Amino acid sequence: MAEETVLPIPNLSLAQDFFILKQPAFDHLHEHARHDLLAGIEADKMAPYYRLVASTDVLPLDDTLVTRMEKENGEELEAIEKRLKDAEETEGESEISDALRAKATYLTRTGEKEKAVEAQKLALEKTPGLGARIDIALTLVRIGFFFGDHQLVIAYLAQADALIEEGGDWDRRNRLKVYRGLHLLSIRQFKEAGELFIDALSTFTATELVPYHDFVALTIVTSALTLSRVDLKKKIIAAPEVNQALPELPVLADLIKSLYDCHYDKFFVALATLEQTHLLPSRFLSPHTRFYVREMRILAYTQLLESYRSLTLESLSGAFGVTVDFVDNELSRFIASGRLHATIDKVNGVVETNRPSLKNAQCDTVVRKGDILLNNVQRLSKVLY
Missing domain, CATH: 1.25.40.570 (Serine Threonine Protein Phosphatase 5, Tetratricopeptide repeat)
Incomplete structure (x- = not known):
């Protein structure tokens, strides 16, 4: 200690x-x-x-x-x-x-x-x-x-x-995780920051840097964006440290539970509230607010579209609690930038998913790595013989 x-x-x-x-x-x-x-x-x-x-x-x-x-x-x-x-x-x-x-x-x-x-x-x-x-x-x-x-x-x-690698005690090691995580958060490295925050969640002592409930809030914010649905349940929603703090963080509770339970209309409301109450007013999160909100929306759209081959624009707008025009414009932007694998049939009012084949991707990887290996073997054979 x-x-x-x-x-x-x-x-x-x-x-x-x-x-x-x-x-x-x-x-x-x-x-x-x-x-x-x-x-x-x-x-x-x-x-x-x-x-x-x-x-x-x-x-x-x-x-x-x-x-x-x-x-x-x-x-x-x-x-x-x-x-x-x-x-x-x-x-x-x-x-x-x-x-x-x-x-x-x-x-x-x-x-x-x-x-x-x-x-x-x-x-x-x-x-x-x-x-x-x-x-x-x-x-x-x-x-x-x-x-x-x-x-x-x-x-x-x-x-x-x-200095810690020279022999720092466990308390200072755990406090350093929070310091590093906060720095990574400030430069938009949410995934790495979230991993450090989760590691320090059960042993948090860095109250000189951030109050405990604020630390839990930062852990939820980073993890909601970067964890898979399974890991979000295991590492955040089911974590006793998070559950203890959630009554004082109702907006974040609504955000992660509605995302996990696929209540996307409630998720959009929670995300909009989070933007005003936790993101924009924060010294560390304010510069990344637009990025975070956009990425969370893409995450929600992806999560819903992965479950279907096609959906009507009307059903999508109903699921998210927004207008058809809003969904149409937003999906068009994300599809055009390559962030969503789908197409919009505006005539029939349908969104069709076209997820890349996993087997095709694996085959491309094998061929590419195989070519590299063969080239290396040929160069080696010239050296040996």
């Missing part, structure tokens, strides 16, 4: 509140986000971050508040510097490391990115313990997530991975 509880420093929920306040479309969420952001800034005495946020006009700059926080920041850093100087003059390596980590942690807490990153790097260099070094690397990853610095995230995920 980790030596101590990992604190949410920096607090990623504040970055989420900041993101919401920058989105005019979510003005109904602004009051709550503004209250939580200001409360978090005051609680952690985040004078540098407060100035950054206020510079974007999402919060007014309270001169009295920022002056008071800057005074407290200066006093605290002065005390830490004195402690560090004493450790360097009279104490040993362990005490110096502790002081360096205390300074790095405080700068990270106040949201002064450049100084925090430099302090964390110095602490990483001077800290002897493997577990503590892993924690510092993960803190640098959190700083990257907090400020949207993808290069920082990538660099210190790699370093944390290398």
Whole structure:
């Protein structure tokens, strides 16, 4: 297990509140986000971050508040510097490391990115313990997530991975899965992210990165898109960790159950609700919302069409709870782009599936690989003889 509880420093929920306040479309969420952001800034005495946020006009700059926080920041850093100087003059390596980590942690807490990153790097260099070094690397990853610095995230995920391979404990290994999964999610690698999230589902401890129910929500979002119907039932719908959290995630419960039970009209409603409540308002999912919604629609259409050789446009529109024109236009677009294997007979109002033959695909694969093998054998025979 980790030596101590990992604190949410920096607090990623504040970055989420900041993101919401920058989105005019979510003005109904602004009051709550503004209250939580200001409360978090005051609680952690985040004078540098407060100035950054206020510079974007999402919060007014309270001169009295920022002056008071800057005074407290200066006093605290002065005390830490004195402690560090004493450790360097009279104490040993362990005490110096502790002081360096205390300074790095405080700068990270106040949201002064450049100084925090430099302090964390110095602490990483001077800290002897493997577990503590892993924690510092993960803190640098959190700083990257907090400020949207993808290069920082990538660099210190790699370093944390290398350190864990040297002998990290199971708790840090499992926390790293969540960190890597969140990064993969942010770059639209949903399949890989979902696999890591499912692996960490029963042993989740990375509450410093994301609250548990939000983690379950992300696991459902990624898995609904990437898992087969059988695996969705086995790994998500039947998972006790998911079932425990589902009462607090009704939209996601409707999404996966209606998809699995083939209630496509309810699925479309749940997907539209999910877009507004979980995808667009999320820092990590918002850039991928259009992609995700489109792919989920294709998944639902594919799942229905696989069960039939042909369907009328009217029955399809009825199944999805939309108009015939909507289904016609959407299927036409997906068929033209090669995402659905079907044709539309507009005269008779019928959609006919034309799935590629599995046997033909296997035969093509055998022939292609056979040609490669024969070429390699011929080249080898020339060398030998």
